[in-house]
Amino acid sequence: MNISDQISVTAKQHPEKTAYIFEGNETSYLELEGMINKFADSLVGLGYQKGDHLALVVGNSPHFVIGLYGALRAGIIVIPINPIYTPDEISYILQNGDVKGIVTMDMLAGKFAQISDVLEDAEHIIIAETGAGTDTGSTILSEKMKSFSKLMEEGNIHFDRPELREDDIALVLYTSGTTGKPKGAMLTHRNLYSNAKDTADYLEMDGGDKVIAALPMFHVFCLTVALNAPLMNGGTVLIVPKFSPEAVFKLAKEQQATVFAGVPTMYNYLLQTPGGHADDFQSIRLCISGGAAMPVALLKHFEQKFGVMISEGYGLSEASPVTCFNPLDRARKPGSIGTNIKNVENKVVDELGNELPPGEVGELVVRGPNVMAGYYKLPEETEAVLRDGWLHTGDMARMDDEGYFYIVDRRKDMILVGGYNVYPREVEEVLYEHPDIAEVAVVGMPDPDQGESVVTFVVTENNALKASDVITFCGERLAKYKVPAVVEFLDELPKNTTGKILRKQLRDKVAQL
Structure with missing residues (x-):
């Protein structure tokens, strides 16, 4: 099973249920299933085959959702890229990632025109129309351009999908490294499916949840927790194009949202916003925090003001990303990243790889079906972090007597x-x-x-x-x-x-x- 197949199952079981809401417009699972098929069919029609690489340089929008799952359904490997990256940063990932095609937004076309020399190896640049206008800026860009909406019109709703194995690569997520250049973490269909399922089970997500996706979708935190997890369980994703406290409060209240996921900075902004009231989050049953350590004072002040619990967790791109969360069925410990989620094992080891007893500080290592296949085209770096079946995170941590983990220090110099x-x-x-x-x-x-x-x-x-x-x-x-x-x-x-x-x-x- 993979994420794409699971969406098909939900579309058959609950065709009229809302999959996502964007700018007030609702899209059902049946509609989403059809658009995924159409985009997949159009990509195959352009000559893309299973295993080809497609860059997705798109903000939070239906274009990202359709582009992601459409490519995955066709067996194409997706490389999500931060849209605010500079042309130089995008250029490196396109070249290193052996990208065959690019999906981006009309407002970013000018940025790609600045790296036209790099685009010679890309066969197509699929432009998602947002109404902002398209500035090609170069002949090579205009020659390779394809319209996202036109591809959707031309695609066949009945798509003959290729056979996908669980160990096939689904994503290559570029994550910054101490070498100074980003490394591409290769995540398989099994990695994505298992982590979304285990995270959803641990956080008790189901079809009744409405999850606010205000984190950037290109980031693995949002991708797994606020997109894959709710969609594979029949929930509804509330897409926020760009985070702002006012937008989140308004959406939560209007749509009676049940789950919000964010980084500590977001919680700080929400807390400090003068117009924010407890009523705005009255329907929220759970807030999820990750991406950085949550200051205990911030956590307590937020919970006191809004009356909702924050479950802090831990993850990294190489682990798809979630490894720990504070559990919902027993005591939450402020300052802790929580306990092992289902099917994932964390432990603290010394420099020789020996497990340390509770209370002692060492390196946090992870094992489970969520751990990446390796770094793209970097076998030595892969061997350095994947040792004896364990992913070495480089983070220093300790575990208490009840199995709760605490990050003591971040990765060196990060x-x-x-x-x-x-x-x-x-x-x-x-x-x-x-x-x-x-x-x-x-x-x-x-x-x-x-x-x-x-x-x-x-x-x-x-x-x-x-x-x-x-x-x-x-x-x-x-x-x-x-x-x-x-x-x-x-x-x-x-x-x-x-x-x-x-x-x-x-x-x-x-x-x-």
Whole structure:
């Protein structure tokens, strides 16, 4: 069984039930099933075969839902990409991911026109019409363009789907890494199906749930918890195009939503919004938090104001992503990421891989049907994290006597900005391209709104170089959340005797800013 097949089952059993609501328009499971078939049929008609790679560069919308499940139904491997990435960042993933075709929005066409040289290997650019207008900007783009809506009109509602095995790759999710370049985590149909099912079972999701999808759908947190899980159980997805507290409150109240999933930053915004009242979340039975550690004070204040429990969990792209959640049938422990979800095993080990007793700190490792097949075209990196059947997360954790896990420290040097992972090396690689920068080091600093923000320490011989110049340089090459918020100039970076940069000393400097 896979996610696509499960949607077909629901469409047969409950054809008139609402699958999703977008901007006030309801789409039934029968309608969704037909659109999935049409898009799959159109892709095959364009020459796509099982195993081809299709990039999905689309925001939260029906285009994402149809594009995702339509491609999966045809056996095509989907590579979701953050629409706010810069052309350079998108270009790397398209090339590394051996992408044959791209689905994107009309408003982003100009961004793709900037990387027309990379697009020579792509056969088609399918443009989803949002009404924002299409600026091709280049001949190669216009030559390869296909209309999403036209493909839907031409597609056959009766699609002869290929045979899919559970170990076939379904997604390649690019996740930032310490090497400075994103790595593509290969997730199978079994990975996605099992994690969606086990997460839904653990959180008691069923056909009566209406789940708010305000997290970005290209991110695996939303993909599994707020899209796959409710749809495979006959629930309804309430699609939020772009997160805003006002939009979430309005939608929750109008549609009598039952589940909200978000990162701590979202909860902070909801809590701080003057117009937010307990009545807005009166129908919500459960809030889910992940993507970053939830401050205990924020959790308690939110629950007191809105009268709804937050279940904090843990996951990573390589695990599809959920491994832990605070259970609903017994005590929730603030500050904990919870216990093992069904069919997934977590444990804390020492450097030799030996399991540690409760209370001791070590590396968190994971085993289960949700763990990825490996990194795309990176066998050595795959072997480094998949050892003896266990996925090594790189996160330091401890477990208490009742099986609740606690993250003690994040992955080494990682910065979490609004729930997004930012690795210093990735930002440093960009800054080293600046002709006036001799040395650079990036660390994080606490941020009351985003959790953390990026701080850059720069060594330069050009006294005319200003912080604004550095920020502008990064802004042209990195997604907004990766751009440094603070730039500090130093005569030299602190190092040990082997020349290794002492980030601890830099973090101490940050504390004094």
